[in-house]
Amino acid sequence: MTLQQLNYIITISETGSINKAAERLYVSQPSLTSAIKELERELGIVLFNRSGKGVTLTADGMDFLPYARQVYGQYLVLMEKYGRGGERRQKFGVSCQHYSFAVKAFVEMAKAYDMAKYEFAIRETRTLDVIRDVAQLHSEIGILYLSDFNRKAILKLLSSNGLSFHHLIDCNAYVYLWKGHPLAGRESISLKDLEPYPCLSFEQGDASSFYFAEEILSTNDYPRSIKTCDRATNLNLMMGLNGYTLCSGIICEELNGSDYIAIPYEPDGNNPNSVMDVGYIVKNNAILSSLGQRYLEEIRSYLGVEEKDAREKATGKREKE
Secondary structure (H helix, E strand, C coil): CCHHHHHHHHHHHHHCCHHHHHHHHCCCHHHHHHHHHHHHHHHCCCCEEEECCEEEECHHHHHHHHHHHHHHHHHHHHHHHHCCCCCCCEEEEEEECCCHHHHHHHHHHHHCCCHHHEEEEEEECCHHHHHHHHHCCCCCEEEEEECCCCHHHHHHHHHHCCEEEEEEEEECCEEEEECCCCCCCCCCECHHHHCCCCEEEECCCCCCCHHHCCCCCCCCCCCCEEEECCHHHHHHHHHHHCCEEEECCCCCHHHHCCCEEEEEECCCCCCCCCCEEEEEEEECCCCCCHHHHHHHHHHHHHHCCCHHHHHHHHHHHHHHC
């Protein structure tokens, strides 16, 4: 098995065609086909189903691909750090729950590089997709949160996908709404206060689970609720319907505008406050690229936390667990 063969597998899976992959790789179609068949013989499995409409991954191929991405991705990181360089456009991607601070850090990171020389991607998406993106190396880093409610389930899922969680900051719950909301002048807001207004939450798709919810207190039975798919729609509904959402309280006015505020959530006997342990996920033992390192520097800078503080906090959590 060679790195070249792994690159061939990845490229064919992306294009869905031997011919298109050969064009992208600047190799002949017979040479590419021969290299793949040789690898399949070596592994003792069939990686692709071949038909007149193109090629698709077999079940074995789908299982093999994430490992191929991981090995080849780490090779590219090593070449970036120790190689002599070239004209290859390096890829860097982040997948995150719907956090404006994660986007703000991405903006600052991208400004530090010549974007003509890189392929950047940021994906605000569902919790399970954040995990899948990093597991399959579509993204180098993922941003999500843990709480007392979801921690065990999420950490088990991360472990089964070869991922690790790294603490960034702890946040108490806040109610996020627009400045013209009837409750905007309150010093704190309880769920009882919020009953007349729609609770906004991000849809988690067919694999929806309370454990994947981006909002705390996801098991509550809200009398009025609306599911959305993106942050912009959430902001529109806050203003149009006096909706609200429960969040970390970390908001970026530069990106979201100054029409929205976060007010401390007021707990009660049935609905205690829940700390959001916001952090990032990466592949186990991954070597972060320079872009990945810069992104984490920017996110820590925005959150006002030091790497040492986050590491000590995470170590303390593990010891308690």
